[in-house]
Amino acid sequence: MSISTFAKKLSTAAIAATAIVLGIGAVAQATVLTFDDIPPIQDSDLIPNGYGGFNWDNFYYLNGSQDNISLSGYDNGRVSGDYVAFNGSGDPALVSDGIFDFNSAYLTAVWNNGLSVTVEGFKSGATLYSKTVVVDTTQPTLVNFDYFGIDELRFKSFGGVEPDYLAGKGMGTQFALDNFTFNEKATSVPEPTLLPALLSIATFSAGSVLRRKQLKQS
Template identity: 35%
Template sequence: MTRGLFFSGALVVAPAIGLAMFCDAARAGGAKDYYTKRAWGSFNGGQMNTSILVFRDLNRNGVYDLGDRPMPHVAVELGKPNGDTVMRWTNAGGFANFRMSVTQRDLEVVDPGHYSLRVVPPPGWSITTGNASQESDYVVSPGSPGDMIACATTHPVGLAPDLTISGAVAAGSRISFTGPDGVTAAAKVEPDGWFSAPATPGEWLVDVSADGATQRRKIVVGGAPVVLSAFSGKGGPAEEPLPEQHVVGFDDLLTTSGVFEIPSGYGGLNWYNLVAMHQRFTDGPGYVNTTMSGEFIAYNSSGHPAQAFSDKPFDFEGAYFGAGWNDAEGETLVLKAWRGDQPAYEDQVVLSASGPVYFAADYMRITRLEIRTQHHWQAAIDDFAYRTGP
């Protein structure tokens, strides 16, 4: 009876299982086991990007240097050896990426041969670096991340906006421009009063004559096209500008990547429904492309009207404006200003996500400025310039 209680199968099997577990646990590895070298003659089977960088050439010198900025949402075409093309947009870092792999056949670059990359600028932009199209042979290279490499790497491509001075005047007005070189030339005025003329960086004088009276504006053309506020058509001496000048870039409101509603008192003005954020906090390319100084940008919250106002009169000198999102290309910005309860100014500006225009407002002695968009898309705003009194 006692021997029957000790089933022989149990006595044999249990120790065998325990021995196997013990052997697995006891197995030790050395450096060669844990730090194995690749067999470099074999295919890796992975993928990598072949890329090109597009940047905003802020100083327009044709060189990617300090101060230049990446430019998202620019179309780049990849030309394949078989004649097909594939288009990709540049990302927030300014790179257009095309995936490359010998073994993963559903990617953009899979066969060795001659490829081209061509940057297609947005309307109103030009290449400054002279290298919109670049070519290279691609060859198989087993063991590299995508098992293929480019024989020649790409160089950054710089873009800059075509500089213009534009605006609207009364029908029948005459307009002339005096550039930084001192040369004066007349500009064509369309039947609807619209005018636009090419410009170069520097200080310009704009003279508008109508009904025997002449108005003169002095403006500075920088890194973006300039849109002038509407001329009143009234002659007479201009008001003297207020003495204390301010330019806010919204960079000193926060240091994180979040959003921050601009509080009243910032810069000596009161603010409503205007928000500041880091330019890359969202995926909107227009926020990156509109930023002119620092890393932060402002916008009208949720695309609804925003205001800057003060009990004391201030001069709104101007600001850079762009569309925050590429889906809002061509959105219309509406600016209205009041002196107390009396309307004083109103203008409209067409916005782009590719880059800003500088709206030269020259709004004098106002107490309230409204910033809104016709279709409730967000307008990106940078370097808001105004003047206050003592």
């Protein structure tokens, strides 16, 4: 191997090692919350704070396979297991934690076809993301959000029309939520002023090794 080729490989390895130490390019492990591993209940109950590492505000869970809610979004919105989450009384609901990435979730209208659901992502009170989707009662809709580096999610649902086949079963602007997928921590990136210095150290180290190799060959 020529000295020039060795130098290129050594520099590349040094920079890659620095990147690994800094966490550059590291991919956080995705976690899926199915709401099936919370203690089972007969009717519905608040999702306990701490589930999945989050604080839950006005989010409930229930068994969607119950006969009295068949054909509703509670039933049709089940993706994994029997349990789904929903926003109590159709009112706004929140999920909060330290910094996290919100990847995706399945949303289903419970009573109204054509239900609009707006999902906002915040960091330190500032709105970073907002997306509104329209969902029906007949099947869950997978929504890829890709909200990175947030600390709070706010869900708000409105509109839609109750279909004839659900008349008399229930009413409201509730939506069912299942398979809430997130990254436990957002990928960390080093401070811009710190990166050049660390790369310089890596390059200097690579140069030192190369000089030692040249001396041995002389």
